[in-house]
Amino acid sequence: MWVKALDMILEKMKSSGFNFSQVRALSGAGQQHGSVYWKKGSAEILKNASSELPLHHTLKDCFSVGNSPIWMDSSTASQCSSLEKAVGGAQHLANITGSRAYERFTGNQIAKIYSQNPEVYMQTERISLVSSFAASLFLGAYAPIDYSDGSGMNLLKICEKVWSASCLDACAPALAEKLGCPVPSHSVLISLGTSDTLFLWIQEPTPALEGHILCNPVDSQAYMALLCFKNGSLMRERIRDDCASGSWDEFSKALTSTVAGNNGNLGFYFDVMEITPEAVGIHRFNRDNQKVSDFPKEVEIRALIEGQFMAKRIHAEKLGYKVMPRTRILATGGASHNKKILQVLSDVFNAPVYTIDTANSACLGSAYRAIHGLVAETGVSLADVVKLAPEPRLAVTPTTGVEELYRPLLKRYAELEQKVIYNPTSSCLAK
Helix, strand or coil, rough: CHHHHHHHHHHHHCCCCCHHCCCCCCCCCCCCCCEEECCCHHHHHCCCCCCCCHHHCCCCCCCCCCCCCCCCCCCCHHHHHHHHHHHHHHHHHHHCCCCCCCCHHHHHHHHHHHHCCCCHHCCCEEEEHHHHHHHHHHHHCCCCCCCCHHCCCCCCECCCCCHHHHHHHHCCCCCCHHHHEEEEECCCCCCCCCCCCEEECCCCHHHCCCCEEECCCCCCCCEEEEEEEECCCHHHHHHHHHHHHCHHHHHHHHCCCCCCCHHHCCCEECCCCCCCCCCCEEEEEEECCEEECCCCCCHHHHHHHHHHHHHHHHHHHCCCCCCCCCCCEEECCCHCHHHHHHHHHHHHHHHCEEEEECCCCHHHHHHHHHHHHHHHHHHHCCCHCCCCCCCCCCEEEECCHHHHHHHHHCCCCCHHHHHHHHHCCCCCCCC
């Protein structure tokens, strides 16, 4: 599917008269953690692919695993437990790789494939991440995995930036050969990497059992903290369909018809098992902390949006981050076009929210990365590359008085979250 999608978009560019001779550099983005399994002999087929045939025809028999595991997979709990035990516990694994064992992380996905289908694993000559897979299609050869995406696998030693032998051995035999050597994220001939994510730039990594510490793809001497929330845009779309007739305009009107703080009504909305916190189901609480079975539609919408942003602030602060007077938020992705949603984000964090001209920030970032790839070896930083780009635009500022309003709500939300984690079953489970 991915290869055919590439064939289709390149054919559209060709048909539109795009001048490929003007392309100086190419970069891309791929969902983190996802993996692609190349069958033995595929390197030669990839190298000798005919320009006369669509690439998806040429490569149709090249994959030992037909359906790639992606970030939404949560079926590897036993492999996670085994990995943590093998290296001396969850915190020790986090110290090595930046994260405790997570079901969606690639190392645990590989371990599952090896344990359930060892013959398929043995038939595999190379394992790519989605990002390095995309780069490989353009190279006609296997692209290496970059440090930043590689640190989302539970396999990379994030300080030394080499594979951890103990982690590799705990997942599958001869795994280093199938992964190749990782490389800096700005390397030429490499690509970088639909949940809600919160990224924080840090200098000194302090791995914990919650969240992730990744190698910074922009500054090789720095790190990046990441919080990932699985029930993001899909959850918002489901509530939009249920409560606003599938219309974002109606959704926004309902959101603004309710007051900040939602009169004390709070909700947790997890159609699928959430990553942070580890909980599932729909859980609604009134202002007296009593569990209720439903909310009016407009209250449901605000409870969803406020709850999603309160969770982000709470868990960011658990990692040691504080909202300061100079704090600013840069919002990207499809929801960044919705000013009503951004207003709630600004109010909950008590910080101004900025946006960029395109919601498709992955494409824009890839373009800048491609430019950077041309000059990175000469010591030019990505900051130098993007300094002529338009500054992010101020979208919204916090409503006066919201800090006092949300402070007790954030405390309540954090306390109720503990009830949700430890009591994951509910009569209010999502359909």
